[in-house]
Amino acid sequence: MKIVVIGGSGLIGSKVVNNLRQKGHEVLAASPASGVNTITGEGLTEALAGAEVVIDVANSPSFEDQAVLEFFETSGRNLLAAEISAGVKHHIALSVVGTERLPDSGYLRAKVAQEKLIKESGISYTIVHSTQFFEFLGGIVQAATDGDTVRLPAAFIQPISSDDVAAAMTEVALGTPRNGTIEIGGPQKFRFADLVRQYLSAKQDARQVIVDAHARYFGTELNDGSLVPGEKAQIFPTTFDAWLGRQAKAA
Numbered sequence: 001m002k003i004v005v006i007g008g009s010g011l012i013g014s015k016v017v018n019n020l021r022q023k024g025h026e027v028l029a030a031s032p033a034s035g036v037n038t039i040t041g042e043g044l045t046e047a048l049a050g051a052e053v054v055i056d057v058a059n060s061p062s063f064e065d066q067a068v069l070e071f072f073e074t075s076g077r078n079l080l081a082a083e084i085s086a087g088v089k090h091h092i093a094l095s096v097v098g099t100e101r102l103p104d105s106g107y108l109r110a111k112v113a114q115e116k117l118i119k120e121s122g123i124s125y126t127i128v129h130s131t132q133f134f135e136f137l138g139g140i141v142q143a144a145t146d147g148d149t150v151r152l153p154a155a156f157i158q159p160i161s162s163d164d165v166a167a168a169m170t171e172v173a174l175g176t177p178r179n180g181t182i183e184i185g186g187p188q189k190f191r192f193a194d195l196v197r198q199y200l201s202a203k204q205d206a207r208q209v210i211v212d213a214h215a216r217y218f219g220t221e222l223n224d225g226s227l228v229p230g231e232k233a234q235i236f237p238t239t240f241d242a243w244l245g246r247q248a249k250a251a
Contacts, residue, residue, distance in 0.1 A: 002026040002051045003173055006079060007058030009033060011135060012094065015166030016055060020173065038075040048086035053173050055092045065106030072114040080121040090177045091125040093118055094169065097183055098227045099129065104220035124177035130165050131158045131185040131229060134243045137199045144215065149208045152192040153215045155222035158229060160186035161243050164236035183233035188240060202244050
């Protein structure tokens, strides 16, 4: 089976490509670097020829409100139109747990717009809502840093490893379309501050963590349920300590 992974050179995409190739499938890792550009449309027709499944894990290069909205809308329209022409049978997109609950976030409004295009396209689809990746902790810390302090929301977070996200996307790609949304998450729920303190301690980083109920995350305030998956979510096994151990071993 031919499967095209849009964003196939990124953190999740490269792992999904590897997983599917190991299972014997013909997989095209598509990105602007490989001559496939969903914004301009360059290379899409050729890339999708003969494809049964398309997995979209591409992300916007800018998180500025208007730029990210334009990225997901333009990319989504171009990609879905090309899939219709190519006769693609299953479109899979990676999105974020809580997307529909946080309209103050420009990034998440853009993801809602992307999902709307998918649902209205007429192509059979599965949308995967994932919790935040452990690999994004460094970026979360940097975005929340002011001098020597890290100011974080009081809310819960239930992070997942990128390996587990890739495993979920692989499983979905080899299954039947859900024509709906599924949720995935990691096995542990943390307060933002508690998780980041553990992360900084492991990195021997002396920055001080401050809890601020009004601290914003991707432009929005959070409550305890904003980023936590529901009871029907698929929970993956990698714990924070296990992930840290893998990072230390790799380093």
